Amino acid sequence: MTDTETASRASLAGLTPGQLRSMFANDGWDGDTCGLALGYEQANLVVLPKNDAYDFLLFCMRNPKPCPILEVLDVGDSVSKRIAPGADIRFALPRYRVFEDGRLVSTPARVDDRWRDDLVAFLIGCSLSFESALLASGVPLRHLEQDRICPMYETTMECEPAGRFAGRTVVSMRAIPAPLVPTAIEVTARYRHAHGAPVHVGAAEQMGISKLEEPDFGESISMEPGDVPVFWACGVTPQIVAQQARPQFMISHFPACMFISDREAHVGAI
Amino acid sequence: MTDTETASRASLAGLTPGQLRSMFANDGWDGDTCGLALGYEQANLVVLPKNDAYDFLLFCMRNPKPCPILEVLDVGDSVSKRIAPGADIRFALPRYRVFEDGRLVSTPARVDDRWRDDLVAFLIGCSLSFESALLASGVPLRHLEQDRICPMYETTMECEPAGRFAGRTVVSMRAIPAPLVPTAIEVTARYRHAHGAPVHVGAAEQMGISKLEEPDFGESISMEPGDVPVFWACGVTPQIVAQQARPQFMISHFPACMFISDREAHVGAI
Structure with missing residues (x-):
């Protein structure tokens, strides 16, 4: 974490999840989301072609401890309906990773130019909560x-x-x-x-x-x-399991640059 | 429930889940499973072609209260690995329902003659527990x-x-x-x-x-x-949601003729 980032981070402290997502969408921040929007649920992102979606969903269901599913978007849909209604996951995160055949090919700040109609987005729970x-x-x-x-x-x-x-x-x-x-x-x-x-x-x-x-x-x-x-x-x-399966195409969040949801972390607690 | 069934039901009272499944496999009982193997988890069965499996799994995940998934078998596999290891769901239940294009076509005592390599079996929780x-x-x-x-x-x-x-x-x-x-x-x-x-x-x-x-x-x-x-x-x-989707082929348990697992009901409790 650089000094510049730390300085900016303090100025982000009071922002709501929506304000933060909007700032990320406008390239106002490409650092990590640690400590931001405290008390709100943050999520890991994995995006895969429909072709791989069933096996990946089943993998998550069989391994709920490492892969607690918060939301699965409909095929081709990039907008959250449940944990942050209206948020477009193609530019709501600070930074992404794009993989082709399991190899990292880029780490862009938005992925709308790489979006496809056959993609399925998985939002997976995170220990920040x-x-x-x-x-x-x-x-x-x-x-x-x-x-x-x-x-x-x-x-x-x-x-x-x-x-x-x-x-x-x-x-x-x-x-x-x-x-x-x-x-x-x-x-x-x-x-x-x-x-x-x-x-x-x-x-x-x-x-x-x-x-x-x-x-x-x-x-x-x-x-x-x-x-x-x-x-x-x-x-x-x-993330690693998906990458090792060498899907033809995959998008994930950049490490520690998570999707910040509108759901308060304690809401999902039992 | 007929008198004959009631009489037989009493004689089944002390049997273990494995003994009951084996009796069902040998056509020794085609009544319901209410009150049998008390304390063990029983499950609803839905079997669909792989083609429908992703949407159905996602439906269950999005509606966990009516559709709590206990186990999803691998594609084409008819043997439970998790809640009743080794039990073949094609003849471990007393009676089944077979649907074609959403219409009930038969209610057989076993379905191994109707099994296909592209079928996925879902075992879903039940209120008996x-x-x-x-x-x-x-x-x-x-x-x-x-x-x-x-x-x-x-x-x-x-x-x-x-x-x-x-x-x-x-x-x-x-x-x-x-x-x-x-x-x-x-x-x-x-x-x-x-x-x-x-x-x-x-x-x-x-x-x-x-x-x-x-x-x-x-x-x-x-x-x-x-x-x-x-x-x-x-x-x-x-069951009804799957039927209404009019899948090309579907198998389910006959009402109240559930899959009896080896898992004690309290084990899944939190």
Whole structure:
């Protein structure tokens, strides 16, 4: 994160989801969406040709922890009806990634020029929603205290495959003070639309993670004495699984540049 | 229900789900599955050609209360992997319905002779699971006390459509003593895989139901003084929606002749 971005980020603090999407549409911001529109649900984006949509939808349904579906747009439709009615996902995000045959070909600020009538957009839950709930419940988040991106790891935990879509679960890790681990689990379990309860507590090596200090994505964080590493299924999973399936065409959000919805994060909680 | 069936039903009381499925496969029973394998999850069955599978899966995902998906088998596969591993759904149910272009053409005891490589089987949650939980929580069920099939009604509540699949929600009604309505809601809310919390309490007319004593499916029940009618989304919804879409081919369970899984009903509860 550059200084310029940080400065601008402060000025975005009070904006509503609609104002932010409109600013992104007008190229007013190409940074990440972390900390923006706090309390509103943010979403991962995966766009695939109709031809791949059934298998991908089934993959998400079979693996609800890494892939909690918030909305699936109708074939060819680019406008959200449910979580941000009227928002056009072709230019409502700060930045995108475009893939051809599984290879990244560009990272544009809008994708309306690449849109096709056979595309299906999937909006998938994101852990930003449960992070506000954790903070509100008194659970500290080390990566925020240390101004870092949450560390993420590829694991050996195989997802349940569907058609061509198969792969291993990616997890995010938060270092939680031991007495607060039950609270962290109880709170996030209510956020099934944002990955829900953790998938593992403590034993990183059982998931094939050898070095906590070397995450595969995000940044390493310093654990405090008495912290326990707690692992949640991560929305990077469907991104990587989709990419590995080498679809003929695919659009996704640029890392950390999410779709900001109009839905308050606690609304989906149970 | 005939006397012969009732007699046989008693003899089936102690059988496990696997023993029951095996008896059904050998034509040992063509009655309904109500009250069998108590405590195990039972499922509605909808089988459609792959061509319709994406829209139907999306329909279920968009309408999780009437259509809670328990399992979707792989294309052409007739054997459950998740809720009853190894069970072949082509002869694990007592009786089926076969539709061509939306018309009922037969009600056979097995469908392996009609199976095709392009078929996709959907197993959808059923209210039998939450009924045991209601009883265990001290909530009486009038239709069981009165030995009747639970009354069901077509409503004016439109489901969210997906492709060709569209229609109105069918609800089941249970008459609940007023002071136990909160308990009934709290308990069933935990059974999201079995239709979850009610969709309406009390005001039947708001859903377009004019006469409680004339259900569209099932049987009428007598309400006790102080009972409140409580309405849950019903698994008949996806059956009717699928039928109305007039798919070229479709198989479903015969009414009340469900797929009995190996999963204990409380396991899916949250």
